[in-house]
Amino acid sequence: TAPPAESSPGSPLPRSVLRKFLLMLMSLLMSLYVFYCLAERCPSLPAPLLAAAPEQAAGGGGWLEPGSPSLPSWPPAARRKRPKQQLRRPDAPGRGAGSGGGREPPGTLALLLGEGSKRLPQAIIVGVKKGGTRALLEFLRVHPDVRAAGAEPHFFDRGYERGFAWYRELMPRTLDGQITMEKTPSYFVTKEAPARISAMSKGTKLIVVVRDPVTRAISDYTQTLSKKPDIPTFESLTFKNRTTGLIDTSWSAIQIGIYAKHLENWLLYFPIGQILFISGERLISDPAGELGRVQDFLGLKRIITDKHFYFNKTKGFPCLKKAEGSSKPHCLGKTKGRTHPSIDREVVQRLREFYRPFNMKFYQMTGHDFGWD
Numbered sequence: 001t002a003p004p005a006e007s008s009p010g011s012p013l014p015r016s017v018l019r020k021f022l023l024m025l026m027s028l029l030m031s032l033y034v035f036y037c038l039a040e041r042c043p044s045l046p047a048p049l050l051a052a053a054p055e056q057a058a059g060g061g062g063w064l065e066p067g068s069p070s071l072p073s074w075p076p077a078a079r080r081k082r083p084k085q086q087l088r089r090p091d092a093p094g095r096g097a098g099s100g101g102g103r104e105p106p107g108t109l110a111l112l113l114g115e116g117s118k119r120l121p122q123a124i125i126v127g128v129k130k131g132g133t134r135a136l137l138e139f140l141r142v143h144p145d146v147r148a149a150g151a152e153p154h155f156f157d158r159g160y161e162r163g164f165a166w167y168r169e170l171m172p173r174t175l176d177g178q179i180t181m182e183k184t185p186s187y188f189v190t191k192e193a194p195a196r197i198s199a200m201s202k203g204t205k206l207i208v209v210v211r212d213p214v215t216r217a218i219s220d221y222t223q224t225l226s227k228k229p230d231i232p233t234f235e236s237l238t239f240k241n242r243t244t245g246l247i248d249t250s251w252s253a254i255q256i257g258i259y260a261k262h263l264e265n266w267l268l269y270f271p272i273g274q275i276l277f278i279s280g281e282r283l284i285s286d287p288a289g290e291l292g293r294v295q296d297f298l299g300l301k302r303i304i305t306d307k308h309f310y311f312n313k314t315k316g317f318p319c320l321k322k323a324e325g326s327s328k329p330h331c332l333g334k335t336k337g338r339t340h341p342s343i344d345r346e347v348v349q350r351l352r353e354f355y356r357p358f359n360m361k362f363y364q365m366t367g368h369d370f371g372w373d
């Protein structure tokens, strides 16, 4: 018998090759479709994450950024209309935006594909220096609805003349419903910062991580000492006149801790309810508890819980079980949690006396006793 015809007369390709080619074409088309669906444009999957919620699409107003009248108003997350199935369960494994290995929150692929846009921050950690601001931001970034600038932009203290377009460029891209954040601790003691932030948006949510002003001052000094080992002792810098015991309030390490005074300046532009005060001490002893308060304040679902933290004995601090963008445990670097030099007890005592009335005033203003006295 004659062998089955592999190619029809006149056809340049044998049938088997043609079949293989068609199969390959089909699988290529199927892969393209799957990819399309993963990019959240596929109609058979949950509604597109990228579609703006009706009220967001309508534009809310409230933003005063020059030249950008259509910027969305706060709070995208609180008013979020993201489909339910796109929010991870609080106990679901996985990480914040940018993580790898199939643990990405919804929308990460869209961000990777260049979707989303850079927005001015809706929430800022404005202080205080050495309060625990980096820890708070790193912890918050675990939330899939939070995206934050990595470095401190220093826009409202050092870079204001560069303009809002420059500032916005420093921000990560976000999808509708995600909150853009940054942290620059020096804003809290910058006279012009409240007016400038209010000029950007009156609705900006402010977070201040405060810490016992005496320990904060020592931490501040420790940082300077690590960079300039030749500076005078903490004790000598503390006093204008050691014999009279007059404190040198012009020394920034002391100045920054007079929280009540700085807060007065912020209250000229923002209602107290728009400022969240986080205890730097509790951020260490109960990170999940403090993160719960922050998530509520930002109108976010409570996704970051105690399951996200472990206490690292070597570091002496709580660390993340999985850092953003990785599945590995993550502690803050060596510049966080430095060993403080021991300071003369009497000097510490004198500083405690100095800060006490300011602390009392601060507790009164915030309605919260931070327990430093």
Ligand SMILES: Nc1ncnc2c1ncn2[C@@H]1O[C@H](COP(=O)(O)OS(=O)(=O)O)[C@@H](OP(=O)(O)O)[C@H]1O
Pocket: 128, 129, 130, 131, 132, 133, 134, 135, 185, 219, 220, 222, 280, 283, 284, 317, 318, 319, 331, 332, 335, 336, 337, 338
């Ligand atoms: N989880 C965790 N890991 C490491 N460090 C932690 C953590 N939580 C709070 N802290 C405290 O954060 C202090 C540094 O504060 P900041 O990040 O605000 O410093 S800075 O102003 O940005 O330089 C840093 O101060 P020092 O201990 O004096 O170095 C820490 O005490």
